[in-house]
Amino acid sequence: MSKIIKADLCVIGGGSGGLSVAAGASQMGADTVLIEGGKMGGDCLNYGCVPSKALLAAAKKANGLQHADEFGVTGQPLVADYEKVMGHVSEIIAGIAPHDSVERFEQLGVRVIEGYASFSGPDRVTVDDVTIKARRFVIATGSRATAPPISGLETCGYMTNETLFENREKPEHLIIIGGGPIGMEMAQAHRRLGSRVTVLEAFKALAKDDPDLTSVALKALRAEGIDIREDVKIHSVDRTEEGAINVVVEEEGREEKLTGSHLLVAAGRKPNLEKLNLEAAGVEHSKSGIEVDERLRSSNRKIFAIGDVAGGFQFTHVAGYHAGIVIRNALFRLPAKVNYDGLPWVTYTDPEIANVGMTEKQAREQLGDKVQVLTFPYAENDRARAERKTEGFVKAIIGTNGKILGAGIVGMQAGELIQPWALAITGGLKVSSMASYIAPYPTLGEINKRAAGSFYTPKLFSSKTRWIVKLLSLFG
Known part of the structure; x- marks a missing residue:
């Protein structure tokens, strides 16, 4: 027999946006259910904002020591212990994790169900043998890294932001596919920690920002010794018997084989939709995410979508902003709308x-x-x-x-x-x-x-x- 739980609000996804909605709604008196199939805290805490900024902080310390003589300060030669650096990253995650834990949210009055939600109707989802019927739903399942269709990439093995911070071996030569913010941040972090770094970008590095600004940053990154290659075609990737990574690229009509010790793919993300069975709920969506209006309502007006899964801007602070919009709409029936003018x-x-x-x-x-x-x-x-x-x-x-x-x-x-x-x-x-x-x-x-x-x-x-x-x- 399937167990049925009734609630005012059901939040699907325990990342930044979903946690904000669940915490706010419960403390405002709504009977709230939160469903999470992976790690509480989502991508931001476990694989994104927190670990990347912790790694950048360590790299910044290393860079400060390298240039301390400019301030008249000298000391012993710099030694970057990569395993200890990654230990620092893990400590930062562990220190924040209790704030996002199942225990804390249950203390706030949220009923937390661990598992993956699948819609079985326009007003219900199932998780294993449990059915949740709710007045309103909020989908906050986020996004994940995706890889470009490069020959040999899937079979050779590579890291994404979801696996990078598990690595404890300092890359001798890190090759990064993708010159967006994630790729460039991780390139600089590893270069400052002593790795050789090559970035491969099919178009322009940091292309979404003002080129007047990015030209200054890219000049600085190149000055630190990062090999940034733009407008390149990647033909194939393979791994040697010794474990090295070969990447065949074409640049200005010339082919070249690059060999590295580690490969990081940071070339785009896709929304987490596959397990939701959105068709059963009448929720329209595309490969970019769930289609929402200015009030973040889907085509099923009782179902909202926030954060990365709603398409558009993929920032943690946008998910947090969305949470406030949804609470006003779902709980107070106020016609609050998103406004990105000051984003x-x-x-x-x-x-x-x-x-x-x-x-x-x-x-x-x-x-x-x-x-x-x-x-x-x-x-x-x-x-x-x-x-x-x-x-x-x-x-x-x-x-x-x-x-x-x-x-x-x-x-x-x-x-x-x-x-x-x-x-x-x-x-x-x-x-x-x-x-x-x-x-x-x-x-x-x-x-x-x-x-x-x-x-x-x-x-x-x-x-x-x-x-x-x-x-x-x-x-x-």
């Missing part, structure tokens, strides 16, 4: 790349010559000079009447510096607000203020202003 995103290379709102290209496509671009370099900021991190700049996109349309930053702590611009766009503030606040000295935050202030420079130092000053001086 920031960051690539955590060094220097970092951060964006929010429109890029210059997008703004000019919509507004033409009504767009004004403001910039200010790190090299003219005293704090950046003190830290010897002078590469980079702020780029603000301004529309008519001083409206802030977007901003991009490349440089140290760009992910932190982008946040005032995100707040300004979300709050509908104009560039005058960014230019007139008082920034403490010396801080990197002054870069934002100086960039915004340049909006007024042509008028403040014009011949008309000089004429007015001279005129007023005649009156004493």
Whole structure:
């Protein structure tokens, strides 16, 4: 006999977005069921944001030691123990895991069912011999790494972000297929830890970001010794009897065989849909994910989809934002809609790349010559000079009447510096607000203020202003 559980809300997927919905709904009084077939915390905690940033932190420490003599500090030669570095990564995951655990969510009043959910009707799912009937469902099953169709790739063995952090052997030569954020972050981390690194990208590295920003970051990465190859074709991959990886590539019409010790594929992701049996629930979907409206409702209006599985932006903070939209819709029947105007995103290379709102290209496509671009370099900021991190700049996109349309930053702590611009766009503030606040000295935050202030420079130092000053001086 199948056991039947009735609930107000059933959340499928225990990643960042699903956990946020489940915790919020339960604490607000909704009878909530959470279903997770893999690890609690999902991709972000176990395979994505947390371990990658922990690895980058270790690599940053190594790089700091390598360049300590620039500050007059010297010591013993650098030794990067890869196994201990990965132990650090595991410790960070283990330290956060209790916050996302089954035990914690059960303490919050959530009924957690471990297993994979499959819809058996428009208002019910089954997990093994349990059926859950709910008033509303939230699908938050996330996405996973996918591999391009390269001859020999599936049989030779390779790592993805889901297996990379299990590796305890430092790659002698790491070959990475994919020059997006994951590929470039892991390339720099491993290079700083002593590996030789080659990145193979079929198009342009970091292609989704403003090329003015990415050119600075890519120059820095190449200067560290990372071999970044763009516009390459990968013909085949195979593994030798000794365990080495051979990759045959074509670049500018010439074929070349590259040999590495390890292979990482970071060339795209696909939504986790296969086990859900969405047809039984009347939920329309494609290879990109579940089709949702601005309220994140699927074609079955009682079923919502959030995060990566809903297509679009694949960021943990988007899943968290979606969670708030869904709670307002599913629990309070409020017609809350998504608005991505102030959505920031960051690539955590060094220097970092951060964006929010429109890029210059997008703004000019919509507004033409009504767009004004403001910039200010790190090299003219005293704090950046003190830290010897002078590469980079702020780029603000301004529309008519001083409206802030977007901003991009490349440089140290760009992910932190982008946040005032995100707040300004979300709050509908104009560039005058960014230019007139008082920034403490010396801080990197002054870069934002100086960039915004340049909006007024042509008028403040014009011949008309000089004429007015001279005129007023005649009156004493």
